[in-house]
Amino acid sequence: MSAFIDARTVPDGTVLEPDLAIVGGGPAGISIALALANTPLRVVLLESGDMSFDPATQALYSGNKTGVKYLGLEASRMRFLGGSTNIWGGWSRPMDKIDFEERSWMPHSGWPFGLEALQPHYARAQTLCEAGPWLYEQAEHWSQSEMPTVPLGAGGVATRWFQFSKMRGSLLPTHFGERYADDLKKVRNLTTYLHANVTRLGLAFNGGQIERLDVATLSGRHFALKPKAVILAAGAVEIARLLLASNDVAPAGVGNANDVVGRYFADHPIPRDIGTLILFDGKLAPYYLNTQTTHGAILRAGLFPSEGYRRSKAMLDSSITIESKTLLDALGKTTVATTAAALGVDAGKATAFTLGGGCEVTPDPDCRITLDSARDALGMPRVKLQMKLSDSDLAHFRATLKELGRQLLAARAGMIRLNMKERGQWLTGLDWGNHHMGTARAHVDPKKGVVDANLQVHGVANLFVAGSAVYPTYGAVNPTLSIVAMALRLADHVKGLLK
Amino acid sequence: MKTLFSRRNVLMSAAGVVVVGGVAFEASRVLRKRYAPSPYDDLLAKLDDRDGSAQIGEAVLAEIDDFDAKTAAAQLRTKLQQASLADIATADAAAERLVEAHGWVLPQTLGLLCALAAKAAA
Numbered sequence: 001m002s003a004f005i006d007a008r009t010v011p012d013g014t015v016l017e018p019d020l021a022i023v024g025g026g027p028a029g030i031s032i033a034l035a036l037a038n039t040p041l042r043v044v045l046l047e048s049g050d051m052s053f054d055p056a057t058q059a060l061y062s063g064n065k066t067g068v069k070y071l072g073l074e075a076s077r078m079r080f081l082g083g084s085t086n087i088w089g090g091w092s093r094p095m096d097k098i099d100f101e102e103r104s105w106m107p108h109s110g111w112p113f114g115l116e117a118l119q120p121h122y123a124r125a126q127t128l129c130e131a132g133p134w135l136y137e138q139a140e141h142w143s144q145s146e147m148p149t150v151p152l153g154a155g156g157v158a159t160r161w162f163q164f165s166k167m168r169g170s171l172l173p174t175h176f177g178e179r180y181a182d183d184l185k186k187v188r189n190l191t192t193y194l195h196a197n198v199t200r201l202g203l204a205f206n207g208g209q210i211e212r213l214d215v216a217t218l219s220g221r222h223f224a225l226k227p228k229a230v231i232l233a234a235g236a237v238e239i240a241r242l243l244l245a246s247n248d249v250a251p252a253g254v255g256n257a258n259d260v261v262g263r264y265f266a267d268h269p270i271p272r273d274i275g276t277l278i279l280f281d282g283k284l285a286p287y288y289l290n291t292q293t294t295h296g297a298i299l300r301a302g303l304f305p306s307e308g309y310r311r312s313k314a315m316l317d318s319s320i321t322i323e324s325k326t327l328l329d330a331l332g333k334t335t336v337a338t339t340a341a342a343l344g345v346d347a348g349k350a351t352a353f354t355l356g357g358g359c360e361v362t363p364d365p366d367c368r369i370t371l372d373s374a375r376d377a378l379g380m381p382r383v384k385l386q387m388k389l390s391d392s393d394l395a396h397f398r399a400t401l402k403e404l405g406r407q408l409l410a411a412r413a414g415m416i417r418l419n420m421k422e423r424g425q426w427l428t429g430l431d432w433g434n435h436h437m438g439t440a441r442a443h444v445d446p447k448k449g450v451v452d453a454n455l456q457v458h459g460v461a462n463l464f465v466a467g468s469a470v471y472p473t474y475g476a477v478n479p480t481l482s483i484v485a486m487a488l489r490l491a492d493h494v495k496g497l498l499k
Numbered sequence: 500m501k502t503l504f505s506r507r508n509v510l511m512s513a514a515g516v517v518v519v520g521g522v523a524f525e526a527s528r529v530l531r532k533r534y535a536p537s538p539y540d541d542l543l544a545k546l547d548d549r550d551g552s553a554q555i556g557e558a559v560l561a562e563i564d565d566f567d568a569k570t571a572a573a574q575l576r577t578k579l580q581q582a583s584l585a586d587i588a589t590a591d592a593a594a595e596r597l598v599e600a601h602g603w604v605l606p607q608t609l610g611l612l613c614a615l616a617a618k619a620a621a
């Protein structure tokens with residue numbers, strides 16, 4: 001078992017020459033490092049942080065924001081081993097086939113690979129996320145007597161299930177750093193450096209490959225790597241920063257000949273109290289409101305638009321969660337009583353619940369990360385985020401909620417109140433998923449994407465990107481399970497390439 | 500031994516119940532809110548709570564630009580002769596015929612009845 005190396009002890013001027021350098025020890029970087037265990041490749045994992053939170057390291061993440069109110073760039077990610085899984089919620093779900101498709105109603109859509117590229121890797125990703133047995137599809141067919149679901153008439157919204165990450169013997173969910181530190185130390189062909197901040201991607205003069213990585217520590221040490229290949233796994237914001245800031249050879253930055261790097265940044269908006277759900281008989285299974293351990297996994301039910309509905313109605317994705325019981329005002333009570341009477345059902349036990357959820361957004365090139373003039377403690381330019389949120393994306397979410405209301409009425413089971421209409425209502429109390437996506441999107445065409453189907457930066461033969469930076473579109477599910485699956489796919493590719 | 504319920508007492512109390520019941524029945528007739536006659540009373544009788552429905556109807560009217568009460572009433576009459584409100588409301592939902600009132604998603608027929616209640620109350 002080899003201990004992690006503290007980069008602050010590496011002599012200045014050292015040059016390491018591994019086969020592969022992984023930049024960032026979040027779930028993406030850790031998964032790749034573990035997947036390459038016991039291969040002939042000599043792998044180095046460079047992690048900026050330590051094993052726990054350090055304010056000075058975390059401050060390297062701070063940046064500026066303009067536009068729609070968004071999370072603090074320092075608060076919405078974590079800069080130590082395990083990355084943002086040190087504070088994540090553990091919500092897990094795979095993406096749908098449609099998420100990868102080019103959709104006429106969604107500009108800039110279409111991945112250079114489909115769901116089938118991730119499917120072989122999801123099982124292992126689920127294991128790494130410690131989200132229990134793979135139940136997502138099976139759960140949709142559980143019997144009503146065993147696992148009753150909200151009765152809905154035929155239509156576009158159905159109950160589907162989240163699974164949750166759980167670290168054995170500890171609190172949920174899995175913190176990748178803490179959980180896999182010992183496993184990383186056991187990998188003979190891997191060396192992990194903590195406190196190692198990559199500050200520059202050194203392009204060869206012909207621009208065709210990375211020939212050097214510059215590493216700095218907050219204590220003032222500097223050393224370098226000359227790896228055969230590099231995987232950037234530093235999170236979508238930091239990946240854009242590294243690519244843009246490494247502009248000594250290519251003035252626009254690495255992989256940015258077509259001005260795509262940093263653009264199409266996205267997160268999932270999580271507006272609060274978006275609707276009020278009424279169930280006339282007041283009966284709601286507990287797994288809608290909270291997680292429940294069942295079938296060997298931690299589960300929670302949500303309400304999702306089906307693929308068929310998204311296709312036929314040209315809808316964006318979303319996920320609806322039932323949050324808590326609530327009270328109705330006088331008009332609300334009257335409306336519920338009047339509607340139930342009109343439907344011929346008893347509403348004596350009618351119960352109201354608040355709804356929450358998240359929604360997909362349309363890729364927007366102007367929602368972007370650029371470099372600021374301010375610099376961090378290592379001399380790197382800080383980032384600026386221009387954040388946007390379109391009314392039409394919110395309108396899609398509202399339409400799906402309305403569809404849910406329609407299905408409740410059709411089943412004579414309940415009804416819905418849509419609490420949001422005007423933009424101001426949506427933005428009040430708006431939260432975000434902390435799911436940083438885009439910025440190095442995948443596309444077959446270098447004019448439209450930063451990386452290709454193999455997640456290789458267009459035109460830079462030995463540079464790859466792992467993580468949700470490569471998402472060309474974003475779906476509505478939490479990204480980490482798919483990030484890990486994609487990272488495992490990339491590990492396979494790189495293994496083949498470097499052998 | 501004097502029984503607690505003599506036959507006479509039982510008869511008296513039974514009569515009393517009838518009387519009390521009769522008063523209650525009369526009172527509900529007297530106390531029941533009277534509405535000025537409207538052209539839609541036959542339709543509004545289908546609603547459980549006419550005042551409440553009128554409130555909902557105000558919100559429905561705010562969402563509909565060119566509500567023509569006469570035409571709506573004629574169409575509702577035709578529909579409601581053929582099926583019950585419950586069946587029509589359910590079919591509305593199944594067929595995506597919906598209206599909104601203060602964000603509440605309602606079957607169109609119910610929404611239109613409420614709109615007529617609002618018109619009648621205006």
Ligand SMILES: Cc1cc2nc3c(=O)[nH]c(=O)nc-3n(C[C@H](O)[C@H](O)[C@H](O)COP(=O)(O)OP(=O)(O)OC[C@H]3O[C@@H](n4cnc5c(N)ncnc54)[C@H](O)[C@@H]3O)c2cc1C
Pocket residue numbers: 023024025026027028029046047048049075076077078079080081082083084085087088089090091092196197198199233234235236238433434435436466467468478479480481483
């Ligand atoms: C509050 C919160 C809740 C969340 N909840 C969920 C959830 O429930 N479900 C879900 O799926 N996702 C959730 N997420 C998102 C999830 O945490 C991320 O999707 C995931 O961590 C991304 O993994 P990653 O490895 O790509 O990047 P990160 O986790 O960001 O890891 C990047 C790593 O790179 C290191 N690094 C950064 N810059 C450098 C550099 N220059 N040099 C060297 N190392 C560097 C960082 O220290 C970090 O360890 C949540 C996130 C937050 C913040």
